[in-house]
Amino acid sequence: MHKNFFMVPNRIFKQELRPRDFMVYCCLLSHCDKNMTCFPSRQLISRECRIDKKTVDAAIKNLIDNNLISKGPRTRWNGANSSNMYFVNNLLEDDKIHQIISLAALVVEMSNQGTNNALLTEVLGYPFFDLPMLEVIKIIGAARN
Numbered sequence: 001m002h003k004n005f006f007m008v009p010n011r012i013f014k015q016e017l018r019p020r021d022f023m024v025y026c027c028l029l030s031h032c033d034k035n036m037t038c039f040p041s042r043q044l045i046s047r048e049c050r051i052d053k054k055t056v057d058a059a060i061k062n063l064i065d066n067n068l069i070s071k072g073p074r075t076r077w078n079g080a081n082s083s084n085m086y087f088v089n090n091l092l093e094d095d096k097i098h099q100i101i102s103l104a105a106l107v108v109e110m111s112n113q114g115t116n117n118a119l120l121t122e123v124l125g126y127p128f129f130d131l132p133m134l135e136v137i138k139i140i141g142a143a144r145n
Contacts, residue, residue, distance in 0.1 A: 006030045009091035015066060023049040024059035025068060028086050036090060039074060041083040060086075 006029050017025065027048050031038035040048075045056045063069045068089055074082040 011091040020051055020055055021059045021062045025063055028088050032088055036088045037085060039083045039085045
């Protein structure tokens, strides 16, 4: 579905972001689906924000450090790396449960995209796919606190 606009939560202005971080945050928002996930390449983000890839990387790191986004790897069917998957935390809700469930959805989406369990375990720090989903949500919740 093509979107002609996207909404930016007012709370983002309280985050005291650098202009580059705000641009990258907005770029990610503009690509998000209904689950607040997206996977634009660094090149696309760079082109749309009119900044270089190193600046994109610095902005993404800062957004992660400020708990505004989460990032995970994606792989192609043949095992080659693909663009990262991003989850934009919902600033419209203060409900941590919603964010925990959304992060769990990101884990599931990464798995569905073909990311192998060893890589997910390395990135997320826990072998999630040996557990039932309720346990995954509990572990993610503990990690987010």
